[in-house]
Amino acid sequence: MPLSAIAYETEQIAAKTSTSEPQQPIATLTNITKRYGTTVALDGLNLSLHPGEVVALLGPNGAGKSTAIKLLLGLIAPTSGTTRVFGSDPRNATTRTRVGAMLQVARITETLRVREHLDLFRSYYPRPLPVAEILRIAQLQGIEDRFFGQLSGGQKQRVLFALAICGNPDLIFLDEPTVGMDIEARRALWQQIRSLSTQGKTVLLTTHYLEEADTLAHRIIVINKGRVISAGTPAEIKRSGGGRTIRCQTRLSQEFLQTLPSVSNVAFNEGAVVVTASETETVVREMLSRDETLSDLEVAGPALEDAFLALTRNQ
Amino acid sequence: MATSAITHPLPAATGFAHTLGIFRKETKYEFLKLMRTKSFSLSTIGFPVMFYVLFGVANRSAFAGNVHIAKYMLGGYACFGLIGAALFGIGVGLAGELAAGWLELKRASPMPAPAYLFAKCASAVAFGLIIVSILTAIATAFGGVSLTSTELVKMLGMTIVGSISFASMGLLLAQIIPANAATGIVNLIYLPMSFLSGLWMPLRFMPHWLQGVAPALPTYHLSQLMLSIFGYQDSMSLATHWNALLGFTLLMLGLSWLIFHRKEQNA
Numbered sequence: 001m002p003l004s005a006i007a008y009e010t011e012q013i014a015a016k017t018s019t020s021e022p023q024q025p026i027a028t029l030t031n032i033t034k035r036y037g038t039t040v041a042l043d044g045l046n047l048s049l050h051p052g053e054v055v056a057l058l059g060p061n062g063a064g065k066s067t068a069i070k071l072l073l074g075l076i077a078p079t080s081g082t083t084r085v086f087g088s089d090p091r092n093a094t095t096r097t098r099v100g101a102m103l104q105v106a107r108i109t110e111t112l113r114v115r116e117h118l119d120l121f122r123s124y125y126p127r128p129l130p131v132a133e134i135l136r137i138a139q140l141q142g143i144e145d146r147f148f149g150q151l152s153g154g155q156k157q158r159v160l161f162a163l164a165i166c167g168n169p170d171l172i173f174l175d176e177p178t179v180g181m182d183i184e185a186r187r188a189l190w191q192q193i194r195s196l197s198t199q200g201k202t203v204l205l206t207t208h209y210l211e212e213a214d215t216l217a218h219r220i221i222v223i224n225k226g227r228v229i230s231a232g233t234p235a236e237i238k239r240s241g242g243g244r245t246i247r248c249q250t251r252l253s254q255e256f257l258q259t260l261p262s263v264s265n266v267a268f269n270e271g272a273v274v275v276t277a278s279e280t281e282t283v284v285r286e287m288l289s290r291d292e293t294l295s296d297l298e299v300a301g302p303a304l305e306d307a308f309l310a311l312t313r314n315q
Numbered sequence: 316m317a318t319s320a321i322t323h324p325l326p327a328a329t330g331f332a333h334t335l336g337i338f339r340k341e342t343k344y345e346f347l348k349l350m351r352t353k354s355f356s357l358s359t360i361g362f363p364v365m366f367y368v369l370f371g372v373a374n375r376s377a378f379a380g381n382v383h384i385a386k387y388m389l390g391g392y393a394c395f396g397l398i399g400a401a402l403f404g405i406g407v408g409l410a411g412e413l414a415a416g417w418l419e420l421k422r423a424s425p426m427p428a429p430a431y432l433f434a435k436c437a438s439a440v441a442f443g444l445i446i447v448s449i450l451t452a453i454a455t456a457f458g459g460v461s462l463t464s465t466e467l468v469k470m471l472g473m474t475i476v477g478s479i480s481f482a483s484m485g486l487l488l489a490q491i492i493p494a495n496a497a498t499g500i501v502n503l504i505y506l507p508m509s510f511l512s513g514l515w516m517p518l519r520f521m522p523h524w525l526q527g528v529a530p531a532l533p534t535y536h537l538s539q540l541m542l543s544i545f546g547y548q549d550s551m552s553l554a555t556h557w558n559a560l561l562g563f564t565l566l567m568l569g570l571s572w573l574i575f576h577r578k579e580q581n582a
Contacts (some may be wrong), residue, residue: 036581073423077579096425103423106415111351112344123340124426126333163420 023050026202027072027171032081034067034226041067042078043226049171054193054203056213059223060312065206066104068223069173072204073101085171097125100169102160102177110149114140114159117148118166125167137192138162139185153180161189165196172196174205178212190216210304214238220304224312238302240311243278248297252290260286272296337427341434349404349438359403360446363396366515367450368457375459379519382547385458387517390470390541393450395514397443397474398481398534402505404439405485407497414494436482443478444471469544477537480560483567484533490574508534518549533563 025048034042042064049055057065070076071083074090085095108117115131122128135141138158143151148159157180164172174193178186186209193203193216207213213220214234222230222237230240243264250273257266262279277283280299288294350356371388378384412418421431447470454460462470492500509515511528512535518526529535530551536559539548543556 075419075423093425093427096423099423101420101423103416103420105417105420108415108417108420109344109348109412111348116344116347120340120344121424123337124424160420163424167425 023052025050027085027204028083029068029071029078030082030084032068032071032078032083034064034071034076035079041226042071045081045223045226045228047221047228049202049204051170051202052197052200053218054197054205054216056217056220057204057206057223058210058213058220058308059206063223063312064226065223066175067226069101069103069175069204069206073099073173097167098170099173100164100167100171101173101175102157102164103173103175104179105160107156108148108160111147113145113147114151114162115144117159118144118162121163122166125169127168128166129168134162134166137165139188154182154185157181158185158189161192169201171202172204174203176206176208178207178209186212210308214304222308222311230311234304237311238304238307240307243276244280244302245300246275246277246280246284246287246297247272247300248287248294249273250287250291250294252287252294256290257287334427334430338430338433341426341430342437345434346438346441349408349442355403355408356442359396359400359442360449363392363399363446364449364453366395367392367453370516371454372458375457379517382517383460384517385454386460386462386545387542387547389450389454389458389460390545390547391514391517391538393447393470393474394477394534394538394541395509396446396450397439397477398509398514398537399505400442400446401439401478401481402485402488402501403498404442405435405482406488406492406501409435409486409489410492410494410497413489432486435485436479439482439485440475440478443474447471447474466544470541473537473541473544476560477541480533480537480564483564483571487567487571487574490571490578508532511535512538514538530559533560536560536563 027049029045029047032042032045032047033040045064045068047068057068059065067076071078072085072090074083074085074092074096083090086098088095090096090099112120118131118134122131122134129137135144138161140155140158140162143155148156151159157177161174161177164174177193178189181189190212193205196203197218205212205216217234220230220232220234220237221228230237232240243262247269249271252273254266254268254273257263257273257275260275260277260283263275263277263283265274265276267274267276275283275287284297284299367388371385371392374384374388409418418431422428451462451467451470455462488497488501488504511525512518512532513521513529514534518529536556539551539556540553540560542548543553548556
């Protein structure tokens with residue numbers, strides 16, 4: 001493991017730095033409104049994707065994540081606003097040869113073998129990847145001759161991932177890609193997504209696993225009720241949800257703790273005090289000097305999950 | 316650990332050959348899928364064959380005037396079989412793929428939509444031809460039926476026409492019926508329609524008031540065209556049957572198109 005861990009770290013750093021310089025977006029949603037009858041799915045949404053970046057679209061159920069992806073795939077048309085992918089309409093046949101998608105699909109033809117599904121989907125693209133390579137990337141070696149209907153949930157997801165990448169696309173949409181996968185398969189897929197990004201391919205993914213967005217994405221876009229409510233790097237998003245937390249046993253009073261610099265919240269949880277602050281070092285130093293009996297000290301970084309909940313709750 | 320570089324794409328296929336390749340593969344896998352889906356292949360081939368053995372072969376020496384009943388029934392069950400393949404293969408199959416989101420994923424890909432429809436239609440035709448060939452083999456081997464080679468060629472030609480015509484009905488049904496009830500609903504349409512148009516037993520053996528319903532059904536017109544190959548048709552002119560079948564097909568296609576576009580706009 002150590003070797004691959006090193007490779008994985010460097011790969012990640014390379015990917016994250018390569019996208020720092022501004023580039024022309026390859027796909028944009030501009031001021032998109034999408035209504036279904038009286039329901040507003042997207043409400044003035046703006047979004048742009050740049051070459052080589054992995055963007056995570058986060059939001060509670062019904063926030064409009066899948067609708068945004070379907071617009072970018074040209075499966076639905078906006079009520080108003082413009083969609084552009086590689087400078088043209090996403091319905092354009094040539095545009096589609098440069099795009100791959102993994103959607104939330106109940107099932108695909110169960111009586112075809114994995115190899116047959118790949119053979120068919122590869123034929124749609126002018127420059128598909130070799131089958132052996134697709135099998136390796138999607139980790140389907142050994143099950144390529146099984147019928148789709150015989151596969152486990154995680155294996156089915158990997159076949160759908162294989163269909164998304166088989167045409168060697170430059171832009172890949174992954175709608176909840178790791179649902180039903182075990183930890184190992186999920187991490188393996190993450191690695192493949194990172195390597196797609198290092199090859200300059202753009203990935204837009206939606207997920208319910210915040211850890212996934214945190215480890216994979218260069219940029220996170222949080223949407224709720226059809227609007228972008230926050231966008232930035234994972235670190236920026238986490239900071240926006242309030243600082244780090246200090247957890248300890250102390251005799252100090254709640255009133256006193258609240259007067260310390262940068263403290264935004266003081267709460268009691270299972271007999272311990274939980275202090276939220278942005279300048280945690282200063283607060284901890286002060287607390288330790290005032291209370292010699294202070295024990296069980298823990299300082300935790302901001303969790304994406306908390307930031308996410310804070311952001312979507314404020315709506 | 317290999318850094319999974321996707322670096323060696325294959326040379327691009329040229330335009331026309333590429334598109335032709337998609338049509339070919341789409342059709343091949345649609346046919347394979349139907350063949351391997353036992354609930355489809357066994358019942359669409361099995362039922363007409365079983366019925367024909369029970370009712371057609373049993374009437375091997377029965378004649379009504381100049382009409383050889385076993386041969387008459389060959390025409391009827393040929394229609395019954397090919398219509399079943401078209402309605403179940405396309406109606407039920409497409410409804411399921413729509414509901415599962417599979418068609419959506421294909422539409423997001425560069426697959427040309429005509430390739431998908433062609434594959435469904437061609438598979439329906441292929442199953443129709445298989446069913447009619449089996450029925451014909453049974454009829455000539457065990458039913459005492461004699462067919463000239465012209466009659467055989469015409470039958471197979473009519474099978475292709477009928478399959479395409481009823482494929483349009485399958486296309487419409489797929490868009491309006493819920494996938495989980497598709498098989499039941501298609502049966503509710505298919506079985507009474509087949510019975511009422513005389514596909515199971517000659518119309519002349521049925522009550523008179525029932526015979527009046529038949530000309531309103533597309534299945535009747537197809538079966539009359541099939542029977543006309545043997546000279547067994549009713550008194551109505553062949554042109555009327557052709558027009559009725561064509562009108563029915565265009566109506567189905569038109570309605571499918573309307574519904575598809577309404578859905579597109581609301582999507």
